[in-house]
Amino acid sequence: MSRLSKKDSPVKRFNWIDDLWDLRSINPNFDRRDSRYTVNFDNIAPGWFKNEAKKYIHHLCKSENSFSTIINKLNNLRPFSQYLVKNNISTFDEINRSLVINYLSQEQRIDKDKLCALREFFTLGNIGNWFNVEPDIIRNDDYPKRHRGNPDPISNTVREQIEQNLHRLPDPIARMWLIGYFSAMRPSELALLKQDCLVQEGQNWKLVWHRKKTNDYHEIPITITIAKVVQEQQEYIRNLWGNEWDYLFCHYYNLSDIDPSQSNLKPIKKILPGQVRHPLSTSICTLIKAIDIRDENGQLAKFTPKLLRSTRLTELFDQGHDLSVVSAWAGHKHFVTTSTYYTEVSCDLMQREAGHIHQALVNSDGNRISYESFPKSFWDNSVAHKLEVGATHINTPIYGYCGLPLDQDCYKFRACYTCRSFVATIEKLPQYINTRNELRAKSVKAMSAGQEVLVEQFGRQADQLDKIIAGLQQEVA
Ligand code: SF4
Incomplete structure (x- = not known):
């Protein structure tokens, strides 16, 4: 069976007592970008803990979390379950804050994701009356401090060179860049962008799309040039598959790491993947290598689709739009999100600007x-x-x-x-x-x-x- 068609494999029927669950049987509306869809409770022990872990996973799945998130959460519970076995813990009554502290102290490194999964599990368990543990069994202070740096946007020098050479890429890939960059969409939003995302209102055009992260619809005004690019892409997809494919973009076979023109590219009816072999990522990186695009420090440029958003939002700010406009474009609810994560302008300046507006x-x-x-x-x-x-x-x-x-x-x-x-x-x-x-x-x-x-x-x-x-x-x- 093809690696790419495994999501179409038969769905295993759901049975609570099985240790191998096919998550598609719990949430048939799963995100098509998820490449893994089973969880294995095999080495979750003891049995009383496993049973509650199943409730937790079932709840996450019913709440339409992505399969990869669910699988990671179960993986993050596993070390704690093994700690319980090792220490002969036999009921939830024996799980208290000092046990959790002992567990954390024997971990070589406190992993924030592990702690989050465990805390969420305890919180949901208490709320759902699955079991009872101290409400503050895990506290904010237990988390390792992590400093999130601003993403480095693509520099103007690099971006201009890429854009001057977009014609070397296949048209649908170049269109992916143009639409993704202009709209500052997240890669996941670009992947799930529907063909009917283009809306005309009188003389004006806008792009409307659903955002999974915030579960809402976002829209931005677009230029007539970008509207034309969207129309060309709609036509391209229609010519390929008529009405059989809802999305504006698709995945491809035969991506090359040496030929920017991607002459053997073969479109497939599959949602753009998360990271590995993303057609835009592979094509732009191939272009960078082929024509030797270097940054201001003489280093070979780097690219991932994620950078389009931070680069575009930084550019909007540099163009003189005030923070409120950039924030609205990004669809952020708070200015501070824009200023902290998506623009390279000094945070002090941002704070002052936001303060001034308020x-x-x-x-x-x-x-x-x-x-x-x-x-x-x-x-x-x-x-x-x-x-x-x-x-x-x-x-x-x-x-x-x-x-x-x-x-x-x-x-x-x-x-x-x-x-x-x-x-x-x-x-x-x-x-x-x-x-x-x-x-x-x-x-x-x-x-x-x-x-x-x-x-x-x-x-x-x-x-x-x-x-x-x-x-x-x-x-x-
Ligand atoms: S602010 Fe003035 S113009 Fe606007 S709705 Fe009120 S009365 Fe009318």
């Missing part, structure tokens, strides 16, 4: 608001959201932004300072103070003229401006 914006109640809570168009085209209405003898001047999505109608126009969608900005603080003072003066005048409606109207706006001013002043204090 400080600068408050709502009509004077409370700080984050960029993330705004519609996407706010980042792409903040001018469209800008409010700059000068004063007339009737109107109150309005300065700031409207946070309402552009496709929604405003029913309160000119009452922005009392509107929940209003966004006040720090640069306009002097104008807010002037406006508030003028409103108070108008209110006094209206009162002496007996114009009660106007008194209330001016007063309400002035009260909101008090809150906005106080909020902004607090932010800059």
Whole structure:
């Protein structure tokens, strides 16, 4: 049987008492990129522990964790189970914090993954009433400290040389680079990108895709050139297999390590693999060797598909987009994720930038608001959201932004300072103070003229401006 077709092998029927489980029988919606699909409880002992380990693995599988994650988690429980046997531990009642500490102290190196799996197992066991152990049997302090460095993006010199030579690669591989790079997708997202990812809205195009890591849909605006690249790839796949293949990309046989043109490439209906023999990785590395692409230090360049994302996000920042735009492009929920892991700009600068953004914006109640809570168009085209209405003898001047999505109608126009969608900005603080003072003066005048409606109207706006001013002043204090 072919190595590549083993996922199509018959699914072994699920039986709890077996020691060899075919995970496909528990989760038929498994990730097609998983190349392994069985777990073996053979050397998990003692029996009472094995039974609970089975519950844990069954739960992970039902929760649609990837098979590789599940297999790794079981492997990470194995040394602890052997420790139990060696120390004649016979029930869960004997598993306590001091036993865990003894177990950790006899390990040559505390492996974070082992500890995570064990902690998760204990936590789920307690929650599911499978057994009872001390809730803090493993604590945060037990984990080895690990410093995660920023991924080194591909340098501009290297990237430019690769891009100038993309024509030497087969077209679908070059398209993989172009789409992956432009979108800053994770390699797993690129692999599972569906053919219907391209959406046209009037003159504009966007790419929409599902993200497994965050289990949501993400979209980014794309240029007409990238839209054309996507269309060419759609056509290529349709010509190969009609409607039989849902994905935009596929895997290949006969990848060469010496010929960048990959002249013997044979497409196969298989999801792009995780790392080993990834067609983009193999092709770009072959190109690097063939035309001797070197970095600034004279070293032969290195490439993995993972680098496309960090390189693209760093480039967006270098191009002058602010952190909020880069963060939105990446689909990060927090700026700090973008700043810590995906851009090579100094973290201090990022923190200051993020701080500045957070400080600068408050709502009509004077409370700080984050960029993330705004519609996407706010980042792409903040001018469209800008409010700059000068004063007339009737109107109150309005300065700031409207946070309402552009496709929604405003029913309160000119009452922005009392509107929940209003966004006040720090640069306009002097104008807010002037406006508030003028409103108070108008209110006094209206009162002496007996114009009660106007008194209330001016007063309400002035009260909101008090809150906005106080909020902004607090932010800059
Ligand atoms: S009243 Fe509210 S919704 Fe209307 S423009 Fe002003 S801030 Fe936007």
